[in-house]
Amino acid sequence: MAESSFGIGILGAASIAKKNARAIAKCRNGTVVVAVGSRALDKAQAFIQETGASSAKAYGSYEEVLNDSAVHGVYIPLPTSLHLEWVKKAAAKGKHILLEKPIATTAEITDEIISICEKANVQLMDGTMWSHSDRAERMQEAIAARLDPAGMGPLKAVTCTFCVAGDAEFLANDIRVKKGLDGLGCLGDMGWYCVRAALWAYGFEKPVSVSAHAGPLYNNEGVLLHVGATIIWSDGRRANFQCGFDQALTQYLEVAGTHGTVRLDDFVIPYRPDKASFLVTNNHGFTDLDLAVKTETEERVVSLDVPQEVRMWEDFADCSKAIQDEGKPEKHWPTIAMITQKVVCAVEQSASDGCKTKKIQW
């Protein structure tokens, strides 16, 4: 079945946009980059050449991208402080929006962004690529099977980490360590993926409270360079995560029930783009006299037809196109973006308020 094409316009020529432009080129549902705008025309031209998006038009401004009628949806990888302004402008032109995370620096701005998109009847989706992969689907099935006789039992805990050591150049100049650009620092960037993972594991049930762990690290501008937190759901179910720019790469995700776990060491960016795996344990416990472990660990390998970014862009185009038939955007994506943002912001407030527990108002 031939599908209608879906044109993407990219606002800005950031490095993360290059990855996504290449991913869009692999989409199997007619999604193509049709326009790239940068504050300098030659940057947009270079970007198009580098990413092989040869049929795309280069523009020397973001506005021109929004005025291009071939653009059905836009990708906004701009610094978080610019999100509201460009969401407003894009929505006013009826463009669907894939917005890099975090959505905003506050839950209030996030509400405003979501409301703008709703009123304009455009799809909003945040750029959490890992959750679109086939592996995430297979993991979700393993988690959902937890009450089967051989399953992991009721969920008790999620443990999650996403850290990487920024070099001197990163720590001095990257937009993610600048108060006025990406004010949530490592929490808005790495922490977003962790919070999303915890919510995803619990089926997006809304948590009760969050508490930052002692000793969050800030730079001189007051931007978070490392923070951990505990998120609490009803009945004491919990998630613990760590994110930061100050230690070697770790991207561990473990979902634990009473009798087994689902876990992996590369949850955000897989070791390989074409094949990924995760570990399922069951029959947990020790052998006689606790001399060894009787837990059985099974590695489930998932062959990936396309990298997870491609799946994200296909999903974005599919649900944007579906609005024509169904009349309304898919609510799932803005809803989970809002929940994620509220938890992220509550962690930031807890960290800046002596790690006091923050109840979340829903």
Add this chain to the structure above:
Amino acid sequence: MAESSFGIGILGAASIAKKNARAIAKCRNGTVVVAVGSRALDKAQAFIQETGASSAKAYGSYEEVLNDSAVHGVYIPLPTSLHLEWVKKAAAKGKHILLEKPIATTAEITDEIISICEKANVQLMDGTMWSHSDRAERMQEAIAARLDPAGMGPLKAVTCTFCVAGDAEFLANDIRVKKGLDGLGCLGDMGWYCVRAALWAYGFEKPVSVSAHAGPLYNNEGVLLHVGATIIWSDGRRANFQCGFDQALTQYLEVAGTHGTVRLDDFVIPYRPDKASFLVTNNHGFTDLDLAVKTETEERVVSLDVPQEVRMWEDFADCSKAIQDEGKPEKHWPTIAMITQKVVCAVEQSASDGCKTKKIQW
């Protein structure tokens, strides 16, 4: 070289003592079980038969074990609330002491126990078996090499978990959920191993403070069933751990520097008693455009001549016997027991005081 024999007396016929009796039988330095005491003589006799310690004498009381001149050292696996009483009695008889963890329920009692052993000139060692294994030695070498050009860089964080789901019988009746027996619950049991691992990774440098994570779980008696905490060292270096009786078996340990990690999934009780491994990563980071991971992970396999419990008993006997030559017990063991206990107790105080940060007084 033939070594002099070293007689062990066991106080109590608990399940953990069976594991250790079998381990002692494998010692290569003349360590042997020579006496087993239980409150019921037939229990001691059954224990001896079951563990194959056929040359050991069975006694119907603990006192008789202490009065046996063939006993050079005792193993005390009794509930924590009985430790002080039996350490006093054993030390008064000049017996060296391997004491199950936790040493005590408070730092004050720990100080008293250490002081009693020092005055009696007997060796004190706690039962942290994993730290005696050849694997722990190899890991320590990998950590120590962190400032080599290919090493992991300065240490930043330790992440550690030891959880197992207690069944209904355990949660109702085990001594580790009884206030009057092992009042520190999962923290004194599983948490001890985690705290020790963090201290071990940092070369037993004394931490500055601890803060329990939000939402510790208690049973009706007020005994901890789950707790997590952050431990802070100078310069913001940290450890995060989770321990509990309420979720599937997890025993993860990760030591992270700026450029690499050392980690394993079975740090307390290895998957196999004869062969164990750990993972060393370096060259951390992502490939071009963050589509995959460039980190290299090397599995280092350590062949174990004997299970880690055997190594612990050999170490205990060796340093007890060395007192004859050197005049004084090895201070390392009581020193690290004291540091571990102080951190464990500070976590307990933080958990019971609204998770407030507790500075540790040294």
